[in-house]
Amino acid sequence: MEVLKTNVLPMRIKLIFNPGSGSNDDSPQQMLAVIKEMQAWKFIPEIYLTAPDCNLKTVVEEAIAQGIELFVVCGGDGTVTAVTKAMVGSNATLGIVPTGTQNNVALSLGIPTDIPAAVAILREGRDLKIDLGMVTCNNVSTPFIELCSVGLFSTLFPSGDDIQHGNIARIGDFLGILATSPPSEIHLILDDNREISELGHAALISNMPYIGLNYKVGAVDAYHDGFLDVLFFSDLSKLDLIGYILNGVGTDSPEDPRIQHYRVREVVIDTEPSMSVMADGISLGEGSVRIEVQRQALTVMVGSTESNDGQ
Template sequence: MQASMSSKFKSTSRRPLRAKLIFNAGSGRPEDSPQQLVSILSEMQDQQILPEVHTVRPDSDLERVVQDAIKTGIKLIVVAGGDGTIDSVVGAMVESDAILGIIPTGTRNNVAFNLGITGDIVNSVSLLRHGRRLKIDVGRVHCGHSRHWFLEVAALGLLSDLYPMADDLQHGDLAKIGELLSTFISATPSRLRMILDGHKHLTTTAHMMLITNMPFLGPHFQISSKVSFKDGRLDVFTFSDMSKLNMLSYAVSSRGGPAGDSGIKHYRAKHVRIVSKPQMPILADGNPLGQGTLSVHVHPRALTVMAGSALTGQRDTAKLTDSKAAVNG
C-alpha cells in the first residue's frame, strides 16, 4: 500500500506542466543568450515542463502575451531575463491565479535576489517545480495620467534623476559619467507634504524619498532588514537632513548590509500620497512617470511567485512561506 502511494505521488509530481517562457535575449550578456536558451529548454525537459516560448522583441507587448497564455489555461509564466522583463509582465498577473517563475539572466536580477533565486539555470529551473510558492505584495503608483505596478520601489527625487544614467553606465555607456556627476552636484531638495493612510500628515525637506516593497533595491542595496513584501504595507523612507555626501556614504555602506542614519525616517503605510514643491521626478522600478502629485497603494498578496528555500535578508523564512508544495500542473 505504502509503495503504491509513493509511486502515485512520484507520478503526480512529474506530470507534464505547461508553461509560457518569456525569454529576453537582450538581458545581461546578449552573446550568452543562445546557450542560455538551449540550457533552459534542456532543464525544462528534465523537469517535464512544456514551454511555449516567446522571444522578446522591441515591439513585444508582454502583458498581452501573458494574458493570452493565461486564457489558454497556462498557469506558470516563466521570465528568463532581468528586472525590466519581470516588470513588463507583472501587470498582467496581479490578482490572477497564474504563478510567476524567474530564471535570472539579467544585469542586476534584484527581484530574483530578494526571492532567494540566486543559483544558475539548473537550480532556477528546478525551483519552478520544487521551490516555495508565495503570495507577495505589489505596489501601484499613480502620477497624473501614469499608472504603474511595482515590486521593488517607487522613488521621488534624486534617485529618479540619477537612475537612467546609472543604468546606462552599468550597461557600458561611460559617456554618462559626467552627466551623472553634474546632476548629483546640482540637485536641490524639495519640500514634501505626505499623507499616510489618509490621516497621518507629515512635512519634511529632502533630496529623495523611497517607497519600498522589497528589502534589497537596484544592485542589491539593502535599504532595511525590516522591509517585507509579505506584510501588506509599504515602507516609506525620507532622506531628510542629509547632505549629498552623507547620502553617497550611506549608499556605499548599504552594500554590506543595512546602514543606519539619523537623517533617514522610516514609516509604514498601505496608502501614501505625496506633494513635492518644487516638483520632483518620479520613478517606479526604473520606469520614469514624470512629475507631480504621487499616490501609491499596496495590493496585499496580489502576486503568486515561486521562490527559493530561503528568502534573502529575511530573518524568519518559515513565517514568510505560503506553501512548500511543488508546482505539479
Template sequence: MRQTDNRKFIFLINPISGTRGKSSLQQLIAQKTSEKGIEFNILPTNAEGNYDFLRSVIEQEGITDIVICGGDGTVSAVMAALQGSPTRVGIIPMGSGNGLAFAARIPKDPVKALDIIFSGKASLIDGFLINGHFSCMLCGIGFDGKVAHEFALEHTRGLQTYVKVSMRNFFTARPYPFRITIPGNRDPGVGASANGGTVSLSVDAFFISVANGDQFGNHFTIAPKASLEDGLLDIVVVKKAGRFSFLLSVIRQVLGGYAVQTSPGAKDRRQVLYFRTPSLEIANPEYAPLHIDGDPAAPSRELSIRIVPKAIWLIQP
C-alpha cells in the same frame, strides 16, 4: 512531449537585459525542461513592455507557469499584466540589478533558478500602485530616480556602469522638497501616530524610496526589514544634509542601522525616516525624477501610492 503534473511553461527571454548572452540560456532551458517532461515555449520579451496578451494565451493554451528571463523592468511589466492571476511566475535573473529576484532569494545562477522553478513552490507576494502604475519591487523619487534616467541612456549595462552613474550623480546631488501624507486608522506598530490620525510632514530630502522588497538590486538593501508579503510598504526618506552625512546615512541604512519607526513626526530630527504604511501620498512640487522598478518614469507633481496585497503567485525557494 510528456507533461509532468500537467504543467505547461512559457519562457520569456529579454535579448538585451543585463550583460550576458542568451543563446546558451535557451539551450539550457530546452534541455532541462525537456528532461522534466514539461511542455514549453520560448518567446522574446515585448520591447514596448506590453504583456496584456498573456492572459488570453494562458487561457487558450492552458499555461500554468510564466518564467521571466530578464531584469527588473521585464519582471515588473509581466507581473503588471498578471496581477490577480492564478498563473505561477518564475524568474531567471538576467538583469543589471535583479532586485525582486534577490529579495525573494532566487539565485542568479540559471541552473539553480531553474531547479527552484521546477519545484513549483509558489506563494503570494504583494505589489503596489503608484498613480495607478503597478510596481512589484521599488520606486524611488529624487537621487535614485535621476540615476535610473541616466543609466537608461548608457550604452553598456551591468553593475559597473550603474556604480559609475551613481558616483557621478553623488557629487551633484541636491535635495528636493516633498510633502508626505500618511493616512490614519492604521496599526500603531507599523507607522501610525499613537492616536491613529493622519500624519503629514514637509521635508527636504535627497530621495524617497517606496519599497515592497528590501533592495535596489545587486544585494544593495535600502529597506532591510521589508517583506514581499506583509501587506505593507517600507518607506525610506533620506533628508537634506551635507554630502558626507548623506553618504554615511545611506551606508547606515543599508547595513540595517536604523530601526523601523512607529511614526515619523512633523518635527522629527532624524536624518533617515524609516517607517511602514499600506498607503501614502507624496507632493512633489519640483518634479523630482522618478523610477519604478529601476525603469525611468515620468515625474509627477502628486503621487498616490498604495499596496496591492497578494497580487502575484511567485515561485520562490
C-alpha cells in the same frame, strides 16, 4: 531529485526570455541551459523573446487563453517587473530564472542565480501570493513589484542604469544631473495621518527587502507583510546620497540614522518644486503621488528566504 523528475507530469509554460539581460554574449548559452533544465523537469516551454517595443500584456492574455498558467521570466528585474504588470489581475503564476545584473526580486524571493536551482524551484518551490505596490501619479495608477522613487534617484536612474550596463559615456550626464538638481520641500502624509514636511532630495518606497545594489532595506518577508517601506532622505546631502548609492545601507553596517524609515500601508507625497517619479525603472512624470500596498496581488513561485535573513 531524479526520482522526482521522472514522476512529474508534463506541463506547458510560457518562457519569456530577455536576450538583452546580463551579458549579451551569454544569452544563447543561458537559453539553451534553461531549456535543458526545463525539459529535465518535464516542462514544455513555449518561448517568447522580448524586444523594446513588445506588448507583454497581449502575450500574457493570449497564453492564458490557450490554457497556460505558469509564466517564467528569464531576465533581470526590468523584465520581471514588465511581466508582473502584464499579469496583474490574472490567476496565472509567475516563475523567475534570474539572469540580470542585480536580480533584487529573485534575491528577495529566495531564488538563486544558478539556473538548475532556479528551474527546480518551479517544481519544488511553493506558490505564494505576494503584495504589490500601486502608485497613482497624474491620475494614472501603475503597479510595481520592487520600488517607487520620488526625487533625485528617479532623475539619475536613466544615466546611472546606462553606466551600470557599460555605457561609460553617460558619466558626464550623471554628474551634470547630480550637480544641478536642487532639493524640494517634500511633504509626506502617512497612513496614520502623521504629516512630515522637510527639505530633501529623495524618497524611496520599497515592496521588496532588497533594492539597488542588493541593499537590504526591509524585513525578509517584506513582499507579503502588508506594508511598504518608506525611506526619506531629508538630512543627507547629494554626496551622502551618492555614498548611499555606492555603499548601500543594511549591508555591512546599520542603516544611516539620518534616513527616516517608516512602514506604511499608504503614503501620499507632494513636492515643491515637483520632482520626478519612477516605478520599477519606468518614469511616471512629476507631481503628487499616492502609493498604497495591494495585498496578495500576484502569485509567484518562491524559494527559501531563510538564508537572506539578517544580511
